[in-house]
Amino acid sequence: MKWFFQNKRIYADYASGTPIDQDVFSAMRPFIQKDSFNPQGLYKESRTVHTALENARRDVARLCGVTDKNVVFTSGGTEANMIAILSLYETVISSIPGTPKILVSSIEHPSVLGVVELLKKRGCEIISIPVTKEGIVDVSFIEKNLDTQTVLVIVMGANNEIGTVQPISRIGRIVRQFRKDTNSLYPYMHSDIVQMGNTHSVQLSGMHVDSIALSGSKIYGPKGSGVWVFQGAISPKSWFSGGTQEFGFRPGTHNVSACIGFARALVIAQKTYKSEYERLLELRKELYAQIQSALPDAVLIGSKKERLPHNLYLAFPNISAEQLVIELDARGVAVSSQSACSTGNGKVSHVLQAITGQDGILQEGIRISLGRNTTKKDILEIARAVKESVTKLYTDRNRFLPYEKNT
Numbered sequence: 541m542k543w544f545f546q547n548k549r550i551y552a553d554y555a556s557g558t559p560i561d562q563d564v565f566s567a568m569r570p571f572i573q574k575d576s577f578n579p580q581g582l583y584k585e586s587r588t589v590h591t592a593l594e595n596a597r598r599d600v601a602r603l604c605g606v607t608d609k610n611v612v613f614t615s616g617g618t619e620a621n622m623i624a625i626l627s628l629y630e631t632v633i634s635s636i637p638g639t640p641k642i643l644v645s646s647i648e649h650p651s652v653l654g655v656v657e658l659l660k661k662r663g664c665e666i667i668s669i670p671v672t673k674e675g676i677v678d679v680s681f682i683e684k685n686l687d688t689q690t691v692l693v694i695v696m697g698a699n700n701e702i703g704t705v706q707p708i709s710r711i712g713r714i715v716r717q718f719r720k721d722t723n724s725l726y727p728y729m730h731s732d733i734v735q736m737g738n739t740h741s742v743q744l745s746g747m748h749v750d751s752i753a754l755s756g757s758k759i760y761g762p763k764g765s766g767v768w769v770f771q772g773a774i775s776p777k778s779w780f781s782g783g784t785q786e787f788g789f790r791p792g793t794h795n796v797s798a799c800i801g802f803a804r805a806l807v808i809a810q811k812t813y814k815s816e817y818e819r820l821l822e823l824r825k826e827l828y829a830q831i832q833s834a835l836p837d838a839v840l841i842g843s844k845k846e847r848l849p850h851n852l853y854l855a856f857p858n859i860s861a862e863q864l865v866i867e868l869d870a871r872g873v874a875v876s877s878q879s880a881c882s883t884g885n886g887k888v889s890h891v892l893q894a895i896t897g898q899d900g901i902l903q904e905g906i907r908i909s910l911g912r913n914t915t916k917k918d919i920l921e922i923a924r925a926v927k928e929s930v931t932k933l934y935t936d937r938n939r940f941l942p943y944e945k946n947t
């Protein structure tokens with residue numbers, strides 16, 4: 541990670557992408573160069589690669605508390621969500637008389653919302669689960685809306701924009717109890733935990749969910765890697781065809797180096813997740829305290845308590861988030877004004893809309909996200925840069941205000 545962000549610039553956008561870990565890179569290297577054989581072959585070289593791939597799968601399975609056949613390597617979190625939702629849906633759809641129903645939180649990542657939209661076009665009823673003003677899903681809404689037509693409940697572990705951590709284990713228990721009471725195998729519960737791999741356990745049993753998605757690009761692994769993991773009692777059906785790789789769920793020649801890099805990254809992240817949680821929380825608290833004391837107008841969006849330890853999402857009244865990002869960039873600090881996934885589409889964040897409901901939209905803010913390389917010194921620098929940038933934007937605004945009024 542040494543070469544990432546040199547020359548005194550400070551990277552504070554870890555929620556959008558983490559630099560690759562040196563150990564991960566070293567583990568991947570042979571499979572890009574000398575061992576770049578197709579693991580499907582029967583000859584010695586292929587068998588060696590196949591063994592390495594299966595060892596990587598075993599590592600992921602052990603960390604998630606499932607067996608090897610419940611781990612499907614994907615090309616990232618987007619594909620993991622898509623394969624998870626489509627496969628689980630395909631598994632139960634033939635047992636549902638009438639219209640199937642999916643309960644999905646209103647603040648999911650677009651990769652989830654896009655797939656459920658597709659299922660809606662195919663006749664599935666989609667119920668959007670509202671969130672509180674603090675950005676936490678309404679659990680009682682789920683309880684009220686669960687019925688025998690419900691095939692899937694989808695709630696992400698933590699939101700990628702505002703960093704709020706959702707009560708997934710509580711929801712998972714409710715879903716399980718409902719299955720028990722109705723003597724049914726479904727609904728299944730899927731959770732996108734892409735943002736949690738560095739700071740939380742990825743054991744499925746602790747979360748009480750049936751299925752999760754993870755991405756290598758958020759755990760210091762390679763971009764374009766990820767997994768879909770599901771619990772043992774499910775025998776999902778594949779939505780896809782065209783190859784036998786990844787048990788048919790993800791056909792196509794393996795990107796072996798990416799799979800191996802992903803597994804190594806997860807091993808490292810899960811070894812350190814508890815200490816990393818505490819360290820990042822301390823840094824985040826310090827950063828928030830510094831910014832608040834310099835700029836008391838700063839508004840924290842999303843719950844302060846139920847929040848990823850490395851996420852700070854702040855809005856400043858009458859300040860454009862985009863301009864603030866540009867000012868910070870000029871001062872050597874990289875943050876984002878929306879999740880990287882929605883930057884550039886010009887749309888108001890659906891997450892902020894979900895928080896305010898129908899009555900209006902919250903002003904967009906900046907997302908500062910910390911990571912393994914963030915130091916106490918960086919925190920002081922970020923706080924200083926935020927203070928300078930916001931002050932400059934307020935000054936510019938006041939200077940141009942009379943002109944704006946006359947036009």
Ligand code: PLP
Pocket residue numbers: 555556615616617618619649651696698699700732734735755756757764765766879880881
């Ligand atoms: N889910 C969440 C919560 C994310 O933050 C992201 C990426 O930002 C994804 C899914 C998509 O992951 P990937 O970019 O690996 O496809």
